[in-house]
Amino acid sequence: MNSKTLTCIVVLVLLALPLRGWGASYAAGAYGGFAPSLGGDLHTAQHYSEFQSHNGIDGMNRSMEGYDTGRIDRILGVTCGMLFKTIFYDYYQVRIAMNYTWGYFGGSGKTVFDDGGTTRLLDCEYSFWEADIPVTFGISIPFWKDIRIAFSCGLAYAYADYSYRFESSTGQQWKGSFAGWGLPLVIILEGEYFVTENVAASTSLVYYKGSTKVLKDGSDAGGTDFARIDFSGYRYSLGVTYYFGSI
Amino acid sequence: MLIKAFTCIMMVSLCLPLTLRANDVLGLGVHLGAHHNVGYVNEQDTSVLTDPQNSMLLGLALKVNAAFFFIRTGFDTTFPLNQGEVLENSGQVEKYKLNYVAVPFFLGLRFPVKDRGEFYMGGGMAYFLGSGKVTLTSGATEDISAVNYGYGFITGVQFIVLPDVRFYMEWEYFDARSEAVLKTQTANAWDNFYIDYTGHRIILGVMYYLL
Numbered sequence: 147m148n149s150k151t152l153t154c155i156v157v158l159v160l161l162a163l164p165l166r167g168w169g170a171s172y173a174a175g176a177y178g179g180f181a182p183s184l185g186g187d188l189h190t191a192q193h194y195s196e197f198q199s200h201n202g203i204d205g206m207n208r209s210m211e212g213y214d215t216g217r218i219d220r221i222l223g224v225t226c227g228m229l230f231k232t233i234f235y236d237y238y239q240v241r242i243a244m245n246y247t248w249g250y251f252g253g254s255g256k257t258v259f260d261d262g263g264t265t266r267l268l269d270c271e272y273s274f275w276e277a278d279i280p281v282t283f284g285i286s287i288p289f290w291k292d293i294r295i296a297f298s299c300g301l302a303y304a305y306a307d308y309s310y311r312f313e314s315s316t317g318q319q320w321k322g323s324f325a326g327w328g329l330p331l332v333i334i335l336e337g338e339y340f341v342t343e344n345v346a347a348s349t350s351l352v353y354y355k356g357s358t359k360v361l362k363d364g365s366d367a368g369g370t371d372f373a374r375i376d377f378s379g380y381r382y383s384l385g386v387t388y389y390f391g392s393i
Numbered sequence: 394m395l396i397k398a399f400t401c402i403m404m405v406s407l408c409l410p411l412t413l414r415a416n417d418v419l420g421l422g423v424h425l426g427a428h429h430n431v432g433y434v435n436e437q438d439t440s441v442l443t444d445p446q447n448s449m450l451l452g453l454a455l456k457v458n459a460a461f462f463f464i465r466t467g468f469d470t471t472f473p474l475n476q477g478e479v480l481e482n483s484g485q486v487e488k489y490k491l492n493y494v495a496v497p498f499f500l501g502l503r504f505p506v507k508d509r510g511e512f513y514m515g516g517g518m519a520y521f522l523g524s525g526k527v528t529l530t531s532g533a534t535e536d537i538s539a540v541n542y543g544y545g546f547i548t549g550v551q552f553i554v555l556p557d558v559r560f561y562m563e564w565e566y567f568d569a570r571s572e573a574v575l576k577t578q579t580a581n582a583w584d585n586f587y588i589d590y591t592g593h594r595i596i597l598g599v600m601y602y603l604l
Contacts (some may be wrong), residue, residue, distance in 0.1 A: 180516060182544040182568035183591075198581060200439055210574045210583040217572040222544055256582050265582055293504045295512060335548070337504050337514055339461040347461060348500040349514045351546055357585060382516030382546045384502065 167261070167282075170234040175348060177227055177385025181247050184223030185274040185308055188253075190322055192369065197259045197268070197312070204272055208257045210264040213267055219252030221274050225381055239286040241334070247381070248275040267305055267315040276377065277305035281331040294346070302354065304333045306375045323366040330356025330377040331353035343374070344389045352381045409592035417602055419457050422561060423514075424598025426450035426469065426478070432525075433589040434477055437486050437525065446491060450594060454561075458503060462511055464500040465547060466556045469594075485498045491525035491588060497565070499547045510551040510559060518544050519567055523588040527575055535575055539588045543569020563596040 156167045187204030199205025207216045227245035235239075254273035257264050308322040338346035355376045363371035382392025430445035452469030476490040501515020524538040545567035552557040568591050573584040 180544065201436065204570065204587075205585070207582040208585055209586055213448050213583075217541075220568065220570070241567070251554055258553065260581055289504070293506070295504065327400065337502055337512065339502055339504055341461075347502055351514055351548060380546065380568075382501075382514075386514075 155193035157378045163289075170232050171389060171391050173229075173231050173233070173389045175229045175385050177229070177348065177350065177352075177383040179225050179381055179383030180242055180250075181219070181223035181225050181379060181381040184221040184247060184249055185272075185275070186307070186378055187220070187273055188274070188310070188373075188376075189307065190310070190324075190363075190371045190373035192320065192322065192371040195223070196320065196369075199312075203270075203338050206257045210258050210265065213258050213265070215257055215267070216255040218257060218270055221249040221253040221272060222251040223247045223274070223276075223381075224250040225383065227383070229387070233286050236322075237285050237287060239284055239298060241280075241282045241284075241296075243280050245253055245278050245280070246275070248279075249273055261316070262313060266346040271312075271326030272308075272310045272311070273310045273358055274306065275303060276282070276306040278302045278354075278377070280334070281362075282332055282334055283333070292340045294336075294340075296336040297334070299331070299333045300328050302377075304328050304330055304356070304377050305356070305385075306358070306377065308373065308375050319367050320369070320375065321365040322363045322371045323365040324361040324363060324373050326358035326375055328356050328363045330354040338387055343381060344390065344391075346387045348383075348385045350383045350385075350389045352383070354378055354381070369376050395586050397411075406513070409434045416604060418431075419601040419604040420454075420456040420458075420559070420602045421454065422454035422467070422598045422600030424450075424454060424561070424563075426452070426563075426568045426594050426596035428471065428592055428594045430592060432477060432489060433591055434479065434486065434489060435585065436576060436589065437571060440481075440483045441479050441486070442481035444475075444478040444480060446489065446506045447474045447529030448472060448492075448586070449474055452495075452595065452596070454598060454600065456600065457522040460502070461502055463503045463515065465501075465503065465513075465517075466497060468495070469495045485529045485531070485579065486527055487530050487585070488597040489525060491523060493521050493588070493590060495567070495590070496520045497545075497547070503549070508553065512529045512550050514546070516544075516546045517543055519569070520566075520602055521569055521571075521588075522589045522599060523571060523590065526590065527577070529577065536575045537586070537588065539574050541571045543590055554599075558577075559600045559602070561596075561598050561600050563594075565594040565596065567591060569593075
């Protein structure tokens with residue numbers, strides 16, 4: 147992470163701290179949810195050069211009579227995280243969170259590929275995990291004493307690790323491993339329903355847009371590969387938020 | 394026909410005795426919606442340019458509320474407004490027309506706004522029963538079909554029109570793809586074309602609360 151990015155994140159966090167004298171309220175929470183299409187189409191250069199796929203995992207999704215192929219779904223991720231936020235002047239909020247998201251379902255199956263003029267079966271397995279720290283600023287609108295609906299946007303520092311392993315019916319293996327960080331745009335729509343004066347059930351819909359720069363394969367099997375890790379996609383979560391003091 | 398059916402359901406809903414006050418527990422709705430770029434064919438082969446298919450949705454919604462939680466299910470069926478057309482093509486697809494029936498299931502939180510309605514957000518999944526016709530550059534037309542599931546979310550608002558009748562607007566998103574069902578390239582021998590149900594849907598409807 148370069149110094150400018152770090153400075154931005156530190157300034158945003160510090161902005162949230164000295165507001166107690168201005169009638170600010172603070173809240174912390176935890177949540178869990180899911181992220182469809184984690185890592186996007188997981189495309190790499192070798193998907194095209196070795197396996198004739200223009201669009202990553204989607205292009206690997208093939209079938210052919212006489213071959214026992216199985217659908218390869220994009221990865222469905224499970225996500226969990228913690229948040230801390232400050233609400234000031236009743237309507238404005240700064241929110242910082244820490245999330246961990248990992249592949250739970252999909253990302254494996256059997257396909258076919260052209261191995262030098264011969265069609266062969268190929269076992270495919272993809273794995274992906276991601277940790278990110280989104281910092282967002284926005285508005286939080288209270289409706290009477292029991293509801294808050296918030297909309298905020300900002301950036302996240304996101305680190306991800308993506309790897310794949312393919313094995314053909316002849317036993318030949320290809321592996322790819324990529325790790326890197328990026329600063330995706332983050333947009334968050336949140337709703338909170340206050341069960342007590344301080345405790346709220348919360349739900350959020352988060353959109354990420356961004357990717358890493360092009361990364362070089364860190365594995366040593368099947369030649370050198372290149373990929374860009376894609377952070378883009380939606381996440382839906384349910385959780386609980388505790389307000390330190392009444393809203 | 395569709396307009397008549399919609400009008401009938403509306404009339405029946407409005408004629409139900411208003412003394413049967415509901416408690417926002419069980420709602421039954423009917424809606425119309427739209428889905429842009431059905432099939433995402435331009436994503437299957439990034440070298441093609443398409444005039445994307447747009448579809449209208451017609452569906453029923455069933456919503457169950459329990460305190461601040463809700464469950465929303467129902468079904469949607471699509472009617473193509475225009476068939477998709479591939480304008481710049483390195484593959485074999487010339488035109489396509491895809492239909493599907495979706496059975497969604499969402500669970501989430503609702504936020505009632507006193508005397509006005511409510512806002513709600515939920516996540517879930519859906520089953521898709523898809524079918525369609527793909528016209529290839531050779532002139533042949535292929536029928537395709539696939540059944541599969543996907544994951545997504547819903548965000549909606551409801552406005553109180555009458556004590557038990559609400560107007561609702563929803564934004565749904567699903568991420569779902571079928572297995573490969575058709576060969577649309579000449580370079581290799583395998584089926585590569587799949588039905589992509591991914592995308593956003595905007596829905597407008599009327600819900601009557603039975604309980």
